[in-house]
Amino acid sequence: xxxxxxxxxxxxxxxxxxxxxxxxxxxxxxxxxxxxxxxxxxxxxxxxxxxxxxxxxxxxxxxxxxxxxxxxxxxxxxxxxxxxxxxxxxxxxxxxxxxxxxxxxxxxxxxxxxxxxxxxxxxxxxxxxxxxxxxxxxxxxxxxxxxxxxxxxxxxxxxxxxxxxxxxxxxxxxxxxxxxxxxxxxxxxxxxxxxxxxxxxxxxxxxxxxxxxxxxxxxxxxxxxxxxxxxxxxxxxxxxxxxx
Amino acid sequence: xxxxxxxxxxxxxxxxxxxxxxxxxxxxxxxxxxxxxxxxxxxxxxxxxxxxxxxxxxxxxxxxxxxxxxxxxxxxxxxxxxxxxxxxxxxxxxxxxxxxxxxxxxxxxxxxxxxxxxxxxxxxxxxxxxxxxxxxxxxxxxxxxxxxxxxxxxxxxxxxxxxxxxxxxxxxxxxxxxxxxxxxxxxxxxxxxxxxxxxxxxxxxxxxxxxxxxxxxxxxxxxxxxxxxxxxxxxxxxxxxxxxxxxxxxxxxxxxxxxxxxxxxxxxxxxxxxxxxxxxxxxxxxxxxxxxxxxxxxxxxxxxxxxxxxxxxxxxxxxxxxxxxxxxxxxxxxxxxxxxxxxxxxxxxxxxxxxxxxxxxxxxxxxxxxxxxxxxxxxxxxxxxxxxxxxxxxxxxxxxxxxxxxxxxxxxxxxxxxxxxxxxxxxxxxxxxxxxxxxxxxxxxxxxxxxxxxxxxxxxx
Numbered sequence: 001x002x003x004x005x006x007x008x009x010x011x012x013x014x015x016x017x018x019x020x021x022x023x024x025x026x027x028x029x030x031x032x033x034x035x036x037x038x039x040x041x042x043x044x045x046x047x048x049x050x051x052x053x054x055x056x057x058x059x060x061x062x063x064x065x066x067x068x069x070x071x072x073x074x075x076x077x078x079x080x081x082x083x084x085x086x087x088x089x090x091x092x093x094x095x096x097x098x099x100x101x102x103x104x105x106x107x108x109x110x111x112x113x114x115x116x117x118x119x120x121x122x123x124x125x126x127x128x129x130x131x132x133x134x135x136x137x138x139x140x141x142x143x144x145x146x147x148x149x150x151x152x153x154x155x156x157x158x159x160x161x162x163x164x165x166x167x168x169x170x171x172x173x174x175x176x177x178x179x180x181x182x183x184x185x186x187x188x189x190x191x192x193x194x195x196x197x198x199x200x201x202x203x204x205x206x207x208x209x210x211x212x213x214x215x216x217x218x219x220x221x222x223x224x225x226x227x228x229x230x231x232x233x234x235x236x237x238x239x240x241x242x243x244x
Numbered sequence: 245x246x247x248x249x250x251x252x253x254x255x256x257x258x259x260x261x262x263x264x265x266x267x268x269x270x271x272x273x274x275x276x277x278x279x280x281x282x283x284x285x286x287x288x289x290x291x292x293x294x295x296x297x298x299x300x301x302x303x304x305x306x307x308x309x310x311x312x313x314x315x316x317x318x319x320x321x322x323x324x325x326x327x328x329x330x331x332x333x334x335x336x337x338x339x340x341x342x343x344x345x346x347x348x349x350x351x352x353x354x355x356x357x358x359x360x361x362x363x364x365x366x367x368x369x370x371x372x373x374x375x376x377x378x379x380x381x382x383x384x385x386x387x388x389x390x391x392x393x394x395x396x397x398x399x400x401x402x403x404x405x406x407x408x409x410x411x412x413x414x415x416x417x418x419x420x421x422x423x424x425x426x427x428x429x430x431x432x433x434x435x436x437x438x439x440x441x442x443x444x445x446x447x448x449x450x451x452x453x454x455x456x457x458x459x460x461x462x463x464x465x466x467x468x469x470x471x472x473x474x475x476x477x478x479x480x481x482x483x484x485x486x487x488x489x490x491x492x493x494x495x496x497x498x499x500x501x502x503x504x505x506x507x508x509x510x511x512x513x514x515x516x517x518x519x520x521x522x523x524x525x526x527x528x529x530x531x532x533x534x535x536x537x538x539x540x541x542x543x544x545x546x547x548x549x550x551x552x553x554x555x556x557x558x559x560x561x562x563x564x565x566x567x568x569x570x571x572x573x574x575x576x577x578x579x580x581x582x583x584x585x586x587x588x589x590x591x592x593x594x595x596x597x598x599x600x601x602x603x604x605x606x607x608x609x610x611x612x613x614x615x616x617x618x619x620x621x622x623x624x625x626x627x628x629x630x631x632x633x634x635x636x637x638x639x640x641x642x643x644x645x646x647x648x649x650x651x652x653x654x655x656x657x658x659x660x661x662x663x664x665x666x667x668x669x670x671x672x673x674x675x676x677x678x679x680x681x682x683x684x685x686x687x688x689x690x691x692x693x694x695x696x697x698x699x700x701x702x703x704x705x
Contacts, residue, residue: 007697007698009647009653011697012657012696012697012698013657013660013693013696013697014691014693015691016694016695016696016697016699016700019697019700020697020700023701035698035701037650037698037701038650040646040647040648040649040650040653041643041647041653043647045643046640046643046644047620048601048620048623049623049627049636049640050596050620050622050623050624050625050626050627050628051624051627051637051640051644052624054640054641054644057644057648058644058647058648061647061648142600142601142602142603142604143603146602146603146604146606146607147603173604174560174602174604175560175600175602175604177560177600178600179599179600179601179602180600180601181597182597182599182600182601183683183684184683184684185249185597185683186248186249186252186561186597186598187249187683187684187686187687188249188252188253188256189249189252189256189561189564189565189569189598190600191686191687191688192256192262192564192565193560193561193564193600194687194688196564218690218691219688221689221691222684222687222688222689222690223687223688223689225673225688225689226687226688226689
C-alpha cells in the first residue's frame with residue numbers, strides 16, 4: 001500500500017524518533033511510505049486557542065499537500081492531530097462557510113488514520129514483528145481515548161510485542177495535563193495534574209511509559225526527566241519498531 | 245497573572261482542600277459509574293434528555309408563557325426578572341410583604357447567582373440556609389466550591405470544629421450521623437418559626453405549572469411545605485414542555501448527580517392547594533444573561549445543563565483546583581462555559597482556557613453538552629473581541645506565516661535547533677531559567693531539538 005506519512009510538526013521538530021519509527025514499522029510491513037515534504041502544521045494549536053480563521057488557512061494547505069490520489073492512506077503517529085484533521089476540519093470549514101473546503105475535508109477524513117488504528121483496523125494486525133524486553137506502561141491519551149475512540153487497539157499491539165512486560169497504568173484515562181497551550185497558560189494546574197500522572201507511572205515500576213501522542217509524552221517525559229526517575233518515555237511506534 | 249490561573253495557584257497550595265476534593269470526587273465518580281452501568285439504554289436516555297431541553301430552549305418564550313399561564317391558573321403568581329437586581333428587588337418586596345424578618349432557604353444556585361442573601365440582609369432580613377452543606381458554608385463565612393456538594397472542600401474534622409464553635413454544641417465526635425443530628429437540632433426549631441420559604445427549581449413543567457425540586461435531606465421539602473409563603477427563583481432555562489419529560493430528566497439527574505437511582509426526596513407542587521402547604525406561591529423567572537446565551541448557536545447548549553455536577557467530578561482540573569478557583573457560582577467545566585457567557589464574555593475572561601480539553605466532561609454529561617467544543621468556541625469569541633494587536637494574536641499570526649510555506653517552516657526548525665543548542669547546558673535539555681519558557685521549564689525538562697524528522701528522511705534517500 002502507498003502510505004503518506006503525516007508526521008506532525010511536533011514530531012518533525014521535537015520528537016523525530018517517533019516519526020522515524022512510524023516509517024520503519026510501515027516499511028517493515030511492506031508498505032511504500034512517502035513523505036510529502038510540503039507538510040507543516042495541521043493548525044490544531046490555532047484552532048484550540050480560538051484562532052479559527054488561521055486554522056482554516058492551514059486546513060486548506062493540508063488538504064492540498066495530501067491531495068495526491070495515488071496515496072491510499074495517510075498515517076500519523078498522533079491521535080490529536082488526526083482528530084484535528086478528521087473531526088475538526090469539516091466543522092471549521094463549515095463555520096467559515098466554505099462549502100468547497102467542507103467537501104474536500106470530508107473526502108479526506110476517512111483516509112487519515114492514527115498509526116494504531118491503521119495497523120489494527122485497516123491492516124488487521126496485532127503482531128508487527130517487534131521485540132521489546134522491558135517493563136512498559138501505556139498512557140491512553142485523551143485524544144486517542146475519547147477523541148478517536150481507539151479502544152484497546154494500542155494495547156493489543158503492545159501485547160503482540162515479544163518479551164514485553166506490560167503493566168496497567170492506574171487512572172490511565174485521566175489527562176496528563178498537557179492540553180497544548182494549557183500547559184503554559186495554566187502551568188500550575190497542569191503541573192498538579194502531571195504530578196499525579198507521574199506518581200501513577202512510578203508506582204507501576206515500569207522502565208518505559210508509552211503513548212500514542214508525542215505531545216503528552218513531552219509533558220510526562222519532561223517531569224520524569226526533571227525528577228531523575230530513570231523512567232523513559234517512548235512513543236508507541238518506537239516500541240513497535242524495536243527488534244530488541 | 246489574574247483570573248483562573250492566579251486563583252488556581254492560590255487554591256492549589258491548599259493541600260488539605262486538594263486531598264478532600266480528590267477523595268470526595270473519586271467516591272462520587274465511582275458511585276455514578278455503578279448507577280449508569282445498570283442502565284442498558286443510558287445513551288438513548290442522554291439523547292432524549294438533550295432533545296427535551298433543546299425543544300424547550302428553542303421555543304423558550306412560548307414555553308415560559310405556558311408555564312406562567314399554568315402557574316397562575318393553579319393559584320400562583322409569576323414574576324419576570326431581567327437581571328439579578330430585579331430578581332432581588334422582587335424577592336425582598338415579597339418577603340417584606342409577608343412580614344418576614346427571617347426566611348428559610350432550600351439549596352438554590354439561582355439565588356446564589358444573584359446574591360440574594362446579601363440583598364435580603366441589606367433589607368434587614370436573615371436568610372437561613374437549610375441544606376446541610378450550604379449551612380456549613382454559611383456558618384463558616386465560606387464560599388461554595390461544588391454545585392451539588394458546596395462544602396466538598398471541608399472534611400468532617402473541620403465541620404465538627406465549626407459546629408462546636410457556631411452551634412453551641414459540645415463534645416461532638418466526627419461521626420457524620422452525629423454531626424448531621426447537631427445540624428438537625430439547630431434547624432428544626434427554625435423550621436417551625438420561620439414563615440417564608442425560598443427555593444430554586446430543578447425543573448418546571450410548562451404544561452401543568454408544576455415545579456420540581458430534588459434533594460437528599462428533606463430540608464428543601466420543609467422549606468417548600470411548612471411556611472405560609474413560598475418564593476421560587478428559577479432560571480428561565482429550567483422549563484421543560486411536558487409532565488412526562490420529568491421521567492427522563494429525573495432519571496438522568498439522580499444517577500449523574502449522586503449515583504442514586506432516584507433522589508431521596510423529589511418534591512413537586514403546582515400553584516397553591518387550599519389548606520395544604522404554602523397558601524401563597526410566587527415563581528420568579530430569572531433571565532440574568534440567559535437570553536444572551538441563547539443567542540449564541542454554539543454556546544446555547546450550556547443552557548441544557550441540569551446542574552448534576554458529573555462534569556465537575558470527572559474533571560482533572562476541578563479535582564485539583566477545587567471549585568473556588570473558578571470564582572463563580574458555577575465551577576468546573578460547566579462553569580467554565582456558563583459563567584463567561586452569563587457575564588457577557590467581557591475582556592479578561594480566563595475561564596474558557598481553564599481546561600486541557602481532555603473531553604471527560606462531555607463523556608459523562610447527561611444532556612450531552614459538548615463542553616470542549618463550546619470552550620474552544622468561547623476562546624474564539626474572546627480572541628475576536630480582544631481585537632487585533634494583542635501580543636498573543638501577533639504571535640499566532642507569525643506562527644501562521646511560518647506554517648504557511650515549507651521554506652519558512654524549515655528555516656524556523658533550523659533556528660529552533662540552533663537556539664536550543666545555544667540555550668542548553670550540554671545535557672540536551674533547555675536551560676530551565678529562560679524567562680519565556682519558564683512556565684514549562686519550572687516543572688519539566690524540555691528536550692533540545694536535534695536533527696528533524698525531515699532531515700533524517702532526506703539523509704536516507
